[in-house]
Amino acid sequence: MLNKNIINELQRIFGSKDVLTSKISLESYAYDSSPFIHQPDAVVFADSVGEICELMKLANGEGIVVIPRGAGTNLSGGCVPRYGGIILAMNRFNNILEIDTVNQTAWVEPGVANMTLQNELAPQGFMFAPDPASQKVATLGGNVAECAGGMRGVKYGVTRDHLLGLELVLADGDRVTLGGLGKHLPGIDLTGIFCGSEGTFGIITKILVKLTPLSEAVRTMMAVFDSLDQAGETVSKIIGRGIIPTTLEIMDQTMVRAVDDFLNLGFPRDAEAVLLIEVDGYEVEVDRQTETIVKICKETGAINVQRANSEEERQKLWLARRSGNGALGRIKAAYIVQDVTVPINKLPEMLRFVADISKKYCVVIAQMAHAGDGNLHPHLLYDPFDPEEHARVEAAAREIFLAAIKAEGTLTGEHGIGMEKLDYMPLAFSSADLGFMEQVKRGLDPNLILNRGKVLDIS
Amino acid sequence: MMSTIKLIRDLGNIVGSNNISDDKDVLNCAGFPDLGRPEVIIFPTNQEEICQIVAYANQNHIRIVPIGGGSNIRSVLGSPGGGLGISLRSMTRILEFEPDNLSLIVQAGLTNDLLQKAIKESDLFLPVFPDWEESTIGGEVGSNSGSRKRGRYGSINDYVLGVEFVSPQGQLVKTGGKTVKNASGYDFTKMIGGSWGIMGVITSVTLKLQPLPEKEVILIASFKNSKQAILVGKQVLAAKLFPVSLDVFAGRGLEAWTESAEAILVAGIEGSREAVEEQRQKMMAIIGANTQTLNEKASIQLFWEKYHQFRRNLQGKAAGAAAFDKRLLEDIGQALTWVMECKGAVQLDIAAGMIEFSLFDRTDQCSEAFFKRLLELGQQLGKGLKMDGNELTRQLVLEKIMPIIDPAVIMFPHNRLLRGVFRG
Numbered sequence: 001m002l003n004k005n006i007i008n009e010l011q012r013i014f015g016s017k018d019v020l021t022s023k024i025s026l027e028s029y030a031y032d033s034s035p036f037i038h039q040p041d042a043v044v045f046a047d048s049v050g051e052i053c054e055l056m057k058l059a060n061g062e063g064i065v066v067i068p069r070g071a072g073t074n075l076s077g078g079c080v081p082r083y084g085g086i087i088l089a090m091n092r093f094n095n096i097l098e099i100d101t102v103n104q105t106a107w108v109e110p111g112v113a114n115m116t117l118q119n120e121l122a123p124q125g126f127m128f129a130p131d132p133a134s135q136k137v138a139t140l141g142g143n144v145a146e147c148a149g150g151m152r153g154v155k156y157g158v159t160r161d162h163l164l165g166l167e168l169v170l171a172d173g174d175r176v177t178l179g180g181l182g183k184h185l186p187g188i189d190l191t192g193i194f195c196g197s198e199g200t201f202g203i204i205t206k207i208l209v210k211l212t213p214l215s216e217a218v219r220t221m222m223a224v225f226d227s228l229d230q231a232g233e234t235v236s237k238i239i240g241r242g243i244i245p246t247t248l249e250i251m252d253q254t255m256v257r258a259v260d261d262f263l264n265l266g267f268p269r270d271a272e273a274v275l276l277i278e279v280d281g282y283e284v285e286v287d288r289q290t291e292t293i294v295k296i297c298k299e300t301g302a303i304n305v306q307r308a309n310s311e312e313e314r315q316k317l318w319l320a321r322r323s324g325n326g327a328l329g330r331i332k333a334a335y336i337v338q339d340v341t342v343p344i345n346k347l348p349e350m351l352r353f354v355a356d357i358s359k360k361y362c363v364v365i366a367q368m369a370h371a372g373d374g375n376l377h378p379h380l381l382y383d384p385f386d387p388e389e390h391a392r393v394e395a396a397a398r399e400i401f402l403a404a405i406k407a408e409g410t411l412t413g414e415h416g417i418g419m420e421k422l423d424y425m426p427l428a429f430s431s432a433d434l435g436f437m438e439q440v441k442r443g444l445d446p447n448l449i450l451n452r453g454k455v456l457d458i459s
Numbered sequence: 460m461m462s463t464i465k466l467i468r469d470l471g472n473i474v475g476s477n478n479i480s481d482d483k484d485v486l487n488c489a490g491f492p493d494l495g496r497p498e499v500i501i502f503p504t505n506q507e508e509i510c511q512i513v514a515y516a517n518q519n520h521i522r523i524v525p526i527g528g529g530s531n532i533r534s535v536l537g538s539p540g541g542g543l544g545i546s547l548r549s550m551t552r553i554l555e556f557e558p559d560n561l562s563l564i565v566q567a568g569l570t571n572d573l574l575q576k577a578i579k580e581s582d583l584f585l586p587v588f589p590d591w592e593e594s595t596i597g598g599e600v601g602s603n604s605g606s607r608k609r610g611r612y613g614s615i616n617d618y619v620l621g622v623e624f625v626s627p628q629g630q631l632v633k634t635g636g637k638t639v640k641n642a643s644g645y646d647f648t649k650m651i652g653g654s655w656g657i658m659g660v661i662t663s664v665t666l667k668l669q670p671l672p673e674k675e676v677i678l679i680a681s682f683k684n685s686k687q688a689i690l691v692g693k694q695v696l697a698a699k700l701f702p703v704s705l706d707v708f709a710g711r712g713l714e715a716w717t718e719s720a721e722a723i724l725v726a727g728i729e730g731s732r733e734a735v736e737e738q739r740q741k742m743m744a745i746i747g748a749n750t751q752t753l754n755e756k757a758s759i760q761l762f763w764e765k766y767h768q769f770r771r772n773l774q775g776k777a778a779g780a781a782a783f784d785k786r787l788l789e790d791i792g793q794a795l796t797w798v799m800e801c802k803g804a805v806q807l808d809i810a811a812g813m814i815e816f817s818l819f820d821r822t823d824q825c826s827e828a829f830f831k832r833l834l835e836l837g838q839q840l841g842k843g844l845k846m847d848g849n850e851l852t853r854q855l856v857l858e859k860i861m862p863i864i865d866p867a868v869i870m871f872p873h874n875r876l877l878r879g880v881f882r883g
Contacts, residue, residue, distance in 0.1 A: 102696060102786045103812065125699065149640045158640055160649065161617060170859070176852035180845075182782040183614060184605055184813050186534050187848020188657070188876050190856050192616075192649020196642050213701060236559050242582055242670035284733040341638045343560040374560075375640045413640030421643075428643055432630040436864070437645045443860040455644060 002041045002086075006062060010044055010086070013054045018045040029087045032072040032079040033134075035336075036419050040067065040081040045089045049169065049205045052088070056203065056449075057173035059086065065452045068199045070111065070139030073132075075337065076418025078146060078198050082453040088203065090141055096120055097206070104211040105164060110141025110204045114148075117209075126211040129156035132414065133325075141204045147196030149414035154372025155244045155280075156212060158414065160195040165208030168194065170201075171445035180208055193440065198416050199451040201444050215280035218246070219290045220308040222317045223275045223297040224268060228252055228355060231273035232348030234300045235371045238277070239344060241296065243289055247278040248372030249321050252355065255328075255366040255379075259320050262327040267320075268303065275302075275371070276321050324368050325379070331364060332381035336397055341375045342409030353403050354378045361396040363389070375413040376404075402427065422457045461519055463498055466543070470501055473511045478502040478549070486544065490529010490593070495540035495873070497524050502549045506623065506631055506662045509545065513660060514629030516543060517867045524871050525656045527568060527598025530591035535655050537873040545660055547597050553577055554663060561668045562620065562637055567597025567661045583668040586612035588763070590770045597661045603653030607766055608727060610810020611703040612669075616652040621665035624651050627658065627865035637665055656871040658864060672729040676739055677753040677762055680746045681720035685709045685795040685807075688722040692809045693788050694745050695726065700738060702726040702810065709795050710804040711819070712772050715765040722795070725762075770815070772804055777821035779833075784843035785812045790836070791844065797832055801825040854880045 002010075002021075010019045020026070020043040030039045041064075046052050059066045065085025072079050081087060093109035096117060100106065101124055108117060114135035117128050131150035132138055138148065144166070149158040156162075165179030179191035194201050225231040235248055251259070253272045260267045267274065275297070279289045290307065297305050308314035328335060342350045351367060354376065358365035364381040378400060382393045401411055401424050411421050411428050425434065438458055441448070448458065463481050471479050479501045480486075486500050487493070503509045516523050522542030526532055547568035555564040558581040565574060571589050574596060578584065588606050589599060596615075598604075600622065605614030621635030634647040651658055682688040688707045695705060704727035708716070716723055724746060728738045743750060753759050783791045791807070791814055798805040802825075803818040818826045837844045857880045865872075868882055 100786070103784060147642045147646070149642075153640050160646065170856070174855055176855055177850070178853055178856065181784060181812070181842070182845040182848045183603075184609060184811060185780060185782050185845065185848035186602065186655065186876060187653075187850075188655060188853060188857065189603075189653055189848070190650055190853060190860075192652075193645060193647060195649075196646050213699065239561065240559050242673075244670065281731070282734040282737060284737050285731040288731070288733065339640075339642075341640045343557065343562065343637050345557055345559040370640070373639045375638075408637050410636050410638055410641045410643045412642045413638065414642050416642045417644060425644060430631075430633065432626070432632050433634070433644070435630065436626055436632045436634075436647070439863045440645060440647070440650075440860055443863040444856070 002064065006058070006064065007042065009058055010042060013051050013058070014044045014046065029069070030080070032074040032077065034075050034077040034080065034418065034420060036077040036080040038081050039084065040087045041084045043087040043089060045092055047092050049175065052169045052203050052205060053173045053175060055086070055088065056169055056171060059449050060172050060447055063447050063449060065449050067451050068141070068145070068203050070142030071113065071134070071137040073134040073138045073142065074146065074418060075415040076412065076420040078416050078418040078451070078454055080419060082419055085452070090139070093141070093205065099124065101126060101211065106209050106211055108140050108207050108209060110139060110144070110207060112140050114138050114140060114143055121211060122214065125214050127214050128209055129162050129212045130159045140207055140209070144195055144204055144207055145197065145199050146416045147414065149370070149375065151247045151249065151370060153370055153375065154248055155246045160192060162210040162212070163191060163195050163207070164210050166191050166194055166204055167206035168202035168204055171447065171450050196416070198418065198454045200441060200455050201450065217283040217286045218278060218280045219286045220278045220314040220317055221290065221294065222306045223277065223302040224271045224304040225273045225275065225302055226270055227301065228273045228351050229348050230301045231275050232351050232371070234275060234297055234302070235347060236345055237296050237300060238293055239372070241292060243279065243292060245277050245293070245372060246280045247276065248370070249276040250274070250351070250369045250371040251321065251324060252351065252367035254364060255324055255368050258327040258331055258366060259323050262330060263319065263323055265320055271303070274320065276317060321368070328366055328379055328381060332383055334384040335379045335381045336393060337377055337379050338397060338400055339375060339377055339413045339415045340400060340404035340409055340411060341373065341413030342404055342407040344372070344374045346407040346409065347371055347374050350376060350403065350407055354400055357396050357399050361392045363392050363396045365396070373413070374409065417455050419454065425456070461521065466499055466521065469515065470512060473515070474501055474503050474508050478504070489544060489546045489548065490526050490532055491544060492533055492536070495536040495538040497540055497542045497544040500544040500546055502546050504549045506625065509625045509660050509662060510629050510631055512545060513625050513627065516869050517627065517629055520867055521869060522872060523660070523869055525601070525660045527595030527601070528570065528591060528593035530589070530594050531598060531602050531604070535875045537875045540873070547595060550662065558583060560637065562665060563668055564663060564665045565596055566663050568595050570595050571599060578668060582671045584671050585618060585666055586669055587615040587618065590767045590774070596664050600652045600661055600664050601654065601656055606770070607763065608703045610705060610808060611701070616649050618667045619648050619652050619664060620667050622648050622651050622661055623663040624659035624661045627867070627870040631662070632659070635665065639667060655874055655876050657874050657877060658870065674732040674735040675727070675729040675759055676735055677759055678726045678728070678739065678742055678746060678750050679716065679753070680724045680750040681717050682722045682724065683720065685722040685799070686792060688724040689788060689792040689795070689807065691746050692724055695742065696785065696788070696809065698741070698745055700741055702728050702738070702742065705810040707795065707807040707809065708769060708805070710799050711802060712769045712804045715769065769804065770806065773806060773815045773817045775817050776819060777826055778815070778817040779846070780813065780815040781844055781846040783812050783814060785809065787840055787843045790840060794833060794836065797829050801829050
């Protein structure tokens with residue numbers, strides 16, 4: 001609970017209309033897209049960097065936790081005020097400040113939705129490469145804070161590969177600008193540490209992103225396999241031949257059947273995996289790439305390979321992939337979705353491992369994966385009113401985390417540690433690794449007021 | 460201050476007395492120039508030794524300077540020197556190569572040159588090409604280096620998936636991993652990479668590799684003056700052709716390519732053979748008929764050798780570099796004329812927005828006038844021209860982090876890039 005003086009101070013800084021403390025407002029900001037729920041003590045809406053500086057000075061002096069929040073699409077509890085405190089809503093920072101197609105950069109405010117930027121860029125022939133599934137609403141500030149990925153990671157990388165500079169307010173209210181022009185001049189650039197720091201190092205107020213030219217041609221195909229291993233092997237082979245597709249999405253039998261039951265796409269019932277592949281580039285080169293890929297699919301035993309011959313057909317092929325999450329609701333009411341990531345060459349065995357875990361724990365696991373970058377998305381389905389089943393799901397999830405670490409992979413490819421994966425951090429990192437992380441955190445935020453209890457569980 | 464004899468004896472117990480020396484020649488050979496040189500150089504052979512060395516330095520308040528091939532240390536080595544140089548030259552192993560994950564793990568002392576040779580057979584490459592053959596991966600990561608084709612491929616940090624380093628307090632720390640997607644814990648790869656030795660000693664690096672392009676061509680167009688070359692370069696930018704490199708060269712050293720022209724514009728194109736051919740034709744339509752096309756591997760190889768030779772000359776005396784906003788290309792272009800008036804050499808990297816020059820003689824009047832003009836141009840263009848990568852607010856962040864990660868102030872504290880950073 002914040003005392004009256006603090007609330008008064010907040011009202012002075014933000015104006016009384018922009019400070020929420022009613023029970024119903026606090027409940028509205030108690031959760032994100034993860035299952036965690038904790039109430040904040042206040043919600044504030046910032047209109048200017050000056051207000052944020054004042055807030056941080058106040059909070060730092062009083063030891064009050066501040067949790068920056070974008071659209072709240074976080075899947076690991078990143079925006080949940082685990083220890084109470086003040087939610088700092090950044091949604092009013094929603095201006096695209098500059099699009100510079102010559103230098104291929106854009107300055108944006110953190111509250112701009114990913115898709116809003118894409119829509120501005122596309123007519124000018126550019127894109128911002130990270131495209132998380134939540135892009136319609138997820139904000140760029142959130143994308144940077146979580147190091148968002150998406151479908152194009154295999155070819156274009158993730159947010160950290162497209163971040164050039166930041167303006168931030170630090171825990172003590174200091175304003176800093178990092179990065180920008182001069183990447184090739186000697187200098188120490190600390191922009192990178194803020195990417196994926198989950199709001200625990202500073203409040204992002206401005207972002208300089210790299211723009212990527214849109215390709216003039218795209219080709220899309222879908223291959224059906226009666227063995228999951230063959231589909232996984234196909235992914236390795238395509239990359240082994242020196243082709244880096246834009247997208248390589250895999251869906252397993254459970255996922256394919258759920259989608260087929262929902263959409264009637266006519267997939268064979270014995271199909272164990274479907275691979276959605278997209279290449280992009282110059283018009284003159286994509287057809288040869290497509291032919292090579294089709295050939296590889298056939299070599300590895302695809303029972304059917306379909307090519308999209310028009311934009312309409314392409315959208316049809318994508319429909320199956322996009323309908324995955326929704327279609328699962330027909331099987332069970334709730335799911336946990338993981339995003340463990342393994343080296344690409346470990347993907348086939350990891351897919352198989354997850355399928356075996358499904359049998360071992362008698363849990364329905366539907367798999368889809370951004371296969372090209374080794375990023376799995378096992379969906380562990382359960383009935384929220386069946387605690388026994390929920391316990392089995394948790395046990396199965398644990399085994400998957402451990403297997404990913406053993407395969408030299410990572411606990412999370414794009415969703416972040418948040419609250420969800422804190423327990424696994426000591427399994428993935430040595431005490432020296434965690435100790436160094438803690439040093440940097442304490443250097444930047446000695447009073448641990450920025451999104452306390454995320455990434456590291458220290459107090 | 461501890462005596463050199465004791466230092467050598469104590470550390471010799473860790474690495475063996477053959478792997479430590481205070482001999483000037485050994486220090487020079489390790490890459491240190493005379494000015495700002497450490498007193499002692501040590502050549503550890505594994506991570507554990509480095510941990511022990513750093514822990515020892517930490518207890519005894521001895522300054523450390525990590526060094527790879529030594530090709531770039533001059534630009535940050537402050538004086539007075541002293542302390543202990545840690546050379547990674549004895550750590551050159553390839554620890555793991557997984558072509559089907561496009562990944563490679565190497566010890567920090569491996570040279571880029573040997574690395575490229577080891578992976579070439581698998582049709583893979585690391586798109587970072589140093590100017591110096593002795594350049595090591597650890598040194599390149601430490602200085603976040605990028606060279607030819609940096610406009611397309613960026614710098615080496617764009618290819619670093621993970622780093623192992625010994626922290627200033629002597630602990631082996633791992634950050635990042637082996638996958639492109641990785642959101643587990645804080646990612647310090649881009650902090651350690653580009654930290655110029657102030658945050659730890661890099662011991663191994665995990666790199667993301669790229670498939671070798673099927674085809675490469677280089678187009679060289681000659682011009683009577685640099686202004687024309689720049690105008691054509693501007694048209695290439697406007698046509699959105701995105702070559703992998705686009706440079707104008709002028710001044711001393713140009714005779715490697717041409718005897719008559721005052722400036723050349725060079726465009727590199729690579730990719731699938733269909734795309735390269737199409738791009739080449741579009742490019743030719745802009746840069747004109749008076750263009751030489753390098754098509755064969757041998758001639759392209761020779762071109763790059765000359766390129767690096769030209770760039771090595773740019774790193775000599777009275778040299779400088781600045782980053783610029785590409786929209787101001789023509790304004791920056793004036794500087795090329797000024798360099799030539801002083802009989803200097805200059806590379807204008809249009810793709811990356813960088814100008815690098817050397818006037819060879821800092822003391823003459825012409826050079827003095829040049830630097831004055833450049834500073835005036837900088838003032839006129841404001842944020843559009845940046846000659847110094849260190850800004851006040853960056854230092855503010857370092858002031859918060861450094862006292863905690865390096866409380867004994869031992870990790871290359873006399874690095875020039877730390878000037879103005881208050882250490883408490």
